Amino acid sequence: QVQLVESGGGLVQPGGSLRLSCASSGLTFEYYTIAWFRQAPGKEREGVASIDGRYGRTYYRDSVKGRFTVSVDNARNMVFLQMNSLTADDAALYFCAAGAQVRVFFYEPEYEYWGRGTQVAVSS
Numbered sequence: 001q002v003q004l005v006e007s008g009g010g011l012v013q014p015g016g017s018l019r020l021s022c023a024s025s026g027l028t029f030e031y032y033t034i035a036w037f038r039q040a041p042g043k044e045r046e047g048v049a050s051i052d053g054r055y056g057r058t059y060y061r062d063s064v065k066g067r068f069t070v071s072v073d074n075a076r077n078m079v080f081l082q083m084n085s086l087t088a089d090d091a092a093l094y095f096c097a098a099g100a101q102v103r104v105f106f107y108e109p110e111y112e113y114w115g116r117g118t119q120v121a122v123s124s
Helices: none
Strands: 005-006 008-011 018-025 034-041 046-052 058-060 068-073 078-083 091-099 116-122
Touching: 005 091, 005 116, 018 034, 018 091, 018 116, 034 068, 034 078, 046 068, 046 078, 058 068
Parallel strands: 008 116
Antiparallel strands: 005 018, 018 078, 034 046, 034 091, 046 058, 068 078, 091 116
16 A cells, blocks of 8 residues: 655744655655645645656656745655745645656646645744
């Protein structure tokens, strides 16, 4: 049974940083595209960053480019999202998701496996 488990969320001040982690059991990230999505209260879920588990190619939504970095550690089978210069607009529940045949970045139906999320709050 595949499980994705996110961690690393919390409360941070504007301008601060957090590093989210996604660990998997039953799934090897190297063979998947892994993406981070987020959902703020009253808003639709949106893709934030994705990475090809084997080749490391990345893709970001415009609003996080230059601030967020997604990475994969295949030796540990973990994916990370380093988030810097956080603003109130970044506050959300963050999910990691994995898809074996992702053709369109952030197209949710192409991601077979989802974690339950980790909460990120940004407030002074």
